[in-house]
Amino acid sequence: MTTKGNPEKRLKVMTVCGVGMGSSLILRTTAEKALKQLGLEVDLEHVDVSSARSIDADVIIGQAMHTEEFEDAAPVVVTISDFTDVEALKGKLKEALEAQGWLT
């Protein structure tokens, strides 16, 4: 995957949760699968919300209670309530990435 205007750069995707150990890791595993199915190779990281504030990412994924505060922190912010639903996440990511022109 390449981003517009910078074809060498891989997308940086961050999954977030309160502690950055459990929920965000479950979500990361689901995001990995979804992104792979979309044909994207990305850099993935799972972090707690407070660390996430100081990290630049292209895509942030988390539950509503966590993504609300990241609305303007990344070009793409995806909110998902079921961290184990690959299909649902894939659909949301596809739509959001296409809107950015990052996926065609």
Add this chain to the structure above:
Amino acid sequence: MADVEGAVLTARSRVEVDGWQEAIRASCQPLLEAEAIEERYVERCIEMVEDEGPYVVVAPGIALAHARPEDGVKRLCLSVVTLAAPVEFGHSENDPVDLVFAFGSPDSTQHVSLLRNLARALQADLADKLRTANTVEEVESLIQGIVQDVKED
């Protein structure tokens, strides 16, 4: 790999609880009995939800309780409890909860393979299988299956 093989795994089936705090206690109790965690870890798991919100409810009906390594974890461990009746965690979309997992990791990395495999199992049909399991032995073998998968990973 070695981490996972030494992990403490426990299962309880159709446990009766009153409220989400009791559900978390029930999920931690077998780990406490196995001396994988300290008493204070259980309280921290509850405080996490009180402080940070019900984000531990990671999917419809499924909670993943945990705190931090420094909160009193002795060994890598994972517990699953199926509830006799579901409880509300206060999650806007994923309530009510009838499957409660609890895990503890002695550091920030030992749990990674175990949880990744738990995630893969949940992406498949682990939740349905747990919900229809009739005996604690069935629940136990489902949770052991996650470790088998890790070994094969």
